[in-house]
Amino acid sequence: MFKFIDNWHMDFVGQAWAEKLSRIIITLFGAIGLVYGYALQQFSMTVYILGAGFALASLLTIPPWPMYRKNPLNWQPVKNKDKDNSSKKAKKISDYALDEISFNISSY
């Protein structure tokens, strides 16, 4: 049911969206709270409305909903570099490290 929670990460596009959306929601609720609290002359209303904005933004942008996972990175497949068996262990590790960072970033 909550299969998308097996990994709590968003992709990069999703992260940007989540941050932008949370900023918009909280700023909007803050502005509404300011106007409403001033109209009622009750500052606690302002704080409560901002709190509601915080709750809504938390619900919408903290869990990695599927909409934030639509642009996964296209990783290159792991290459098998076992041809040179005589090479030292340190060399091998550095080769793997190079492979790891050479993902195709232009794909998103």
Place this chain on the structure above:
Amino acid sequence: MHSFLQRGNALLAYTLSVLACLTFACFISTVFLNYRTDVDISTVRIVLKNIPDYSASREENDLGFLTFDLQTDLKHLFNWNVKQLFVYLTAEYETPNNKLNQVVLWDKIILREENAKLDFKNINTKYYFWDDGNGLKGNKNITLTLSWNIIPNAGFLPNIFAQGSHSFKFPAEYTTSRI
């Protein structure tokens, strides 16, 4: 916005920043308001005694008793940046020893939801009107003034003096009977 906790942290930090801005807006919207207003004070009964002040030096000092009337309307002083008023009545007078003496005789806390239209008749002072000597006997100019502290949600804690005061004089003789 990398992990679950980092997103939550960023959200909370931004919310608190917005809250600080809103609080500042609340402060700015009320900082230039005029909180002064008119007050009517008058004294009803004035009695002067000369008795030992056992809380201090056991010397015989002047102790004034008075009852007073107080009328003022403080309702309009409340707004979204005023939680409560601390209203206090001060007696100011001059003696040969001291150029300025100030004694707080009475005070009252008025919360925002409480009735701020004050109309007191013939009420006693809350605190003793002690002089540190014999400065009250025959003193011709004791001035009662009302002041209030505004306790805000955010901002300054101003000390406002009401417009209007009342001056009276103490009798030249001590009262010897019980009061």
